[in-house]
Amino acid sequence: MNIIGLSNIYLTLQGREILKNISLEIPKGNVSVILGPSGAGKSSILKIILGLWKPQSGTVKIGSIDITKLSELEMLPIRKKMGIVFQGNALFDSLTVEENVGYFLSEQNKISQLEMEDRIETALSFVNLSGTNDLFPDQLSGGMKKRVAIARAMVFNPEIILFDEPTTGLDPINAKHILDLIARLREQGTTAVVVTHILNDAVSIGDRLTLINGGTLVESGTVNEMLNSKNEFVKAFFYEVYQDAELLKNC
Amino acid sequence: MEAFKLSLSKLQDYTFLVFDLFKGFISNLKYLQDSFKEMYWIGAKAFRLIFLGGLFVGIILAIETGHQLDLFGAKTLVGRTVALGMVRELGPVITGLLLAARTGAKNASEIGAMQLSEQIDALRAFGTSPIQKLVFPRTLAALVMFLPLTLIADMVGIIGGMVVTKLSLGVDTSFFWHSAINSLRLKDIVVGFTKPIFFGFFISTISCYYGFSTTGGTTGLGRNTINAVVVSSMVVLIIDFIFTKVIWELF
Numbered sequence: 001m002n003i004i005g006l007s008n009i010y011l012t013l014q015g016r017e018i019l020k021n022i023s024l025e026i027p028k029g030n031v032s033v034i035l036g037p038s039g040a041g042k043s044s045i046l047k048i049i050l051g052l053w054k055p056q057s058g059t060v061k062i063g064s065i066d067i068t069k070l071s072e073l074e075m076l077p078i079r080k081k082m083g084i085v086f087q088g089n090a091l092f093d094s095l096t097v098e099e100n101v102g103y104f105l106s107e108q109n110k111i112s113q114l115e116m117e118d119r120i121e122t123a124l125s126f127v128n129l130s131g132t133n134d135l136f137p138d139q140l141s142g143g144m145k146k147r148v149a150i151a152r153a154m155v156f157n158p159e160i161i162l163f164d165e166p167t168t169g170l171d172p173i174n175a176k177h178i179l180d181l182i183a184r185l186r187e188q189g190t191t192a193v194v195v196t197h198i199l200n201d202a203v204s205i206g207d208r209l210t211l212i213n214g215g216t217l218v219e220s221g222t223v224n225e226m227l228n229s230k231n232e233f234v235k236a237f238f239y240e241v242y243q244d245a246e247l248l249k250n251c
Numbered sequence: 252m253e254a255f256k257l258s259l260s261k262l263q264d265y266t267f268l269v270f271d272l273f274k275g276f277i278s279n280l281k282y283l284q285d286s287f288k289e290m291y292w293i294g295a296k297a298f299r300l301i302f303l304g305g306l307f308v309g310i311i312l313a314i315e316t317g318h319q320l321d322l323f324g325a326k327t328l329v330g331r332t333v334a335l336g337m338v339r340e341l342g343p344v345i346t347g348l349l350l351a352a353r354t355g356a357k358n359a360s361e362i363g364a365m366q367l368s369e370q371i372d373a374l375r376a377f378g379t380s381p382i383q384k385l386v387f388p389r390t391l392a393a394l395v396m397f398l399p400l401t402l403i404a405d406m407v408g409i410i411g412g413m414v415v416t417k418l419s420l421g422v423d424t425s426f427f428w429h430s431a432i433n434s435l436r437l438k439d440i441v442v443g444f445t446k447p448i449f450f451g452f453f454i455s456t457i458s459c460y461y462g463f464s465t466t467g468g469t470t471g472l473g474r475n476t477i478n479a480v481v482v483s484s485m486v487v488l489i490i491d492f493i494f495t496k497v498i499w500e501l502f
Contacts, residue, residue, distance in 0.1 A: 052372050083376075
């Protein structure tokens with residue numbers, strides 16, 4: 001069953017065509033990875049799914065609701081189903097870790113202080129950051145900031161979490177930690193959409209991969225289907241994986 | 252022609268921002284706490300600047316007019332000139348221009364940095380209206396704080412003028428006060444204290460608009476911060492001209 005469906009999406013920003021005729025379906029409970037070179041339009045897809053950007057044409061369905069015609073106010077209940085981890089984390093500089101993680105909960109104002117603290121603690125312990133509640137973002141390392149961003153995205157138990165380049169700029173150990181967190185979220189039944197240009201990350205966590213280039217969808221399928229693709233661009237992009245016999249064996 | 256279209260487009264976007272600010276007025280009230288913080292930063296922290304600005308303008312006004320009036324044996328009228336000049340024109344305009352620079356730069360750079368680091372997108376993603384969360388507290392703070400700051404500039408300007416008149420021209424302070432107080436009409440006070448409310452509203456909304464429209468990294472942030480200060484300052488002068496013209500025509 002698909003939880004997100006994009007159909008014939010065209011997006012133009014400041015006269016530049018960003019996405020051209022993108023159709024994509026994201027199954028529930030899976031980790032779907034959107035791959036592609038830098039500037040291919042991957043992050044734009046996340047912003048369209050979240051309703052931050054409106055495409056010029058096409059439909060975006062979250063569940064059974066087409067969000068392209070919804071106002072900001074009508075988008076609120078839809079956005080409650082989704083969390084996002086931005087590429088640069090987008091933590092609020094003036095708030096502590098605890099306030100950042102609990103921001104959405106406090107904005108909603110519908111749960112008690114005790115429950116809020118409990119949820120924040122659970123989220124922080126999930127990302128292995130217990131005890132950092134009173135630190136500010138500029139006191140954290142890159143990997144810690146990313147984990148705070150993940151805790152903030154998951155604290156209200158959304159059905160879908162969107163990850164924009166979650167491992168970019170991290171060292172291999174922190175990157176592995178983030179990928180493990182995404183895998184653990186999948187085990188909990190959360191649907192994850194991950195945008196990345198790092199092939200090994202995509203292959204290691206993705207149930208389905210979608211390759212984008214120049215704003216158009218090149219190919220979509222499981223890891224094996226992509227590895228066996230006859231498309232020249234897919235072959236070229238996956239060349240690195242072809243070279244890694246060990247990884248191929250695991251697939 | 253393109254530049255004209257761009258200006259119209261910016262004006263339209265600014266109008267939408269102001270419209271959204273008024274549209275969500277009731278729900279804005281939940282950010283009242285943020286307004287108090289802004290009042291501290293925009294108001295209390297600007298005290299020293301406004302104090303010195305008002306003081307030196309009052310002193311200079313007293314010296315310049317005092318020496319001219321002395322030529323005609325009318326130096327006792329310095330109090331009248333300084334009081335009228337400060338309360339009707341120089342107090343509000345100097346306060347407006349100094350705050351256009353200080354508050355305008357603060358708002359545009361803070362919101363611009365948030366825009367560049369995707370914090371504005373994060374607010375929207377977590378169901379918060381950036382207009383309500385960021386523009387309303389800043390505008391309310393400006394509306395509340397610009398008035399007392401103008402009053403301070405007027406007062407220290409007149410007192411500074413009085414001291415300098417006594418020291419350099421030998422005019423007795425009681426003459427100065429008598430001349431100053433008798434010259435002021437209710438109309439002058441109303442005009443002098445209405446201007447800051449308009450200045451506060453336009454400086455705040457214009458600088459927030461430039462913050463939101465920031466693109467192009469740190470260069471773009473610098474450019475938009477300059478534009479926010481320049482446009483806010485120009486608007487202060489234009490509003491001052493309109494007020495002066497209207498008041499002279501009507502009364």
